[in-house]
Amino acid sequence: MKGLLLRLSEVDADAEAAVRVIAYFDELVAKQARLSDLVRATAALAGCVAGLRRDGVPAPLRFAPDGEPAADAVTEPASADLGAPPGKVWLERIGAPGPLDDLVLERFAMAARVLGRAEHAGNAPHLADPALVELLLGEQAGEEDRARALRLLGLAAGRPVRVLAVGTEDGRDPGAAAVGLLARGGSLPRLHVATVGEVAAVLLQPRDDHAIVGALRSALADRARERDAAGGVRVGVGDAVPGLEARRSWLQAKLAERFAVPAVEPIVVHGDLGSLTLLAEVPVARLRGQDDVLALDTLAATPTGAADVAALEAFCRTGSLRQAAVALHRHHSSVAARLAHVEDALGWRLDEPGDRFRARLALLARRLAQRG
Known part of the structure; x- marks a missing residue:
């Protein structure tokens, strides 16, 4: 599994790092990693000893960050339960916990649960x-x-x-x-x-x-x-x-x-x-050349336009300013400002049912054209 190794010390402790951690464990599951490889990979990721124990298996799996079997534990580990079948995974970190240790433990336990179940049942994804x-x-x-x-x-x-x-x-x-x-x-x-x-x-x-x-x-x-x-x-x-x-x-x-x-x-x-599938039968070239789709493309190409179009998409899909803000993890006033910019740029009035329908249809046509 050498090609999958990632170390938290190499990435910033921010949202991007969290995404990379999640992708790291997803990749280990997709590659059908053995449990021993999973523990080694987790130790390399966290930069400390990682361990895994399952009931009915006499000795736990414990590896150091260099991939070698770990010596006796010298610290109280932070752990996470595997659920059924019983067991747990843990990190043996000396000093303060790392900023992403909780996430690492959560993903470690999830991967161990899936791979362990597959190993036992012979039913691996x-x-x-x-x-x-x-x-x-x-x-x-x-x-x-x-x-x-x-x-x-x-x-x-x-x-x-x-x-x-x-x-x-x-x-x-x-x-x-x-x-x-x-x-x-x-x-x-x-x-x-x-x-x-x-x-x-x-x-x-x-x-x-x-x-x-x-x-x-x-x-x-x-x-x-x-x-x-x-x-x-x-x-x-x-x-x-x-x-x-x-x-x-x-x-x-x-x-x-x-x-x-x-x-x-x-x-x-x-x-x-339902009837929306009929829209997918329109030739892609015709969708791309439609005036409203071209207007959305022009807006999206401006410095703030992509975020404006995303706000419009969220509003049209959810039907609510506040729900759109929740979906985008933004304050509703920020989403409202972006929708106002869309109205100014495209001449639509989103409080009018006809313009809301027109916007939704144009967004769907643009999505279908992009993935044609």
Whole structure:
């Protein structure tokens, strides 16, 4: 796992550092790190001894920052419980706690819980063979080949499959972001993740479709509370379909992902779009050339324009000035000032229903054009 090593001493203790810590542990989960590798990586990250103990396992795993087994403990560790099955992880830091130790412990425990459960059950979330995923989700394969791909991926042909499309706006690996996002929930269903183009395809056979969507919403809300919203994760959810029709769910998920907006509406379920899907049938070139879309692009290119457009997007999606401010982690007076600037720049009056509808439609068209 050498390529994943990060040290907190190399980054500032600010929101950006917190985002990098979260991404660090998400990547370890996505790469199916062994528990021993996870403990070593945590020790290297924190710059102190890290440990992990699970009930039923006689000796704990303890490693120093250099990756070697640690000597006897010389300090009272800060710890976090793993929950069920019982166990805990800890950091043995001499002196005052580091500014991100609580976050490191939280992510360490979460990763240990997921990887430990997968190790015990043999049901790890993992990066799938891209060729099998492309065959299953592609256009050309026949029914026999799709059935074989399902079988090789460990998915039951007789049970419904649901496909997610996960994209990012910060250049981060969408496959790692997808696994990290799903790892935040409780028990994981059997899933496969593969990067297809610029988004990750996640194949699921959940026992409860509603629970999966609810868990994703909670995980994305956690990201916002961690101020990781700038990381820009977008999720589209396709319908539950027979396994041999997984491509249909994939196309729906990709379409839904084009409508998603990080922080404001990061997850979009295809079945909830209704007639809005008709907008996705408009050619991208026509969307890009529409006057209102061009006006938004012009505004976004100004020094403060991107923040103005983000405020407009939040307001149109939430329908409330205060809710928009909450979504953007801004004071409502700041959001109000930005909306006033949008009105002056574009000639819209957002207290008028017709102009609000026009703004929402233009924003949707711009999003679809950007992801065409």
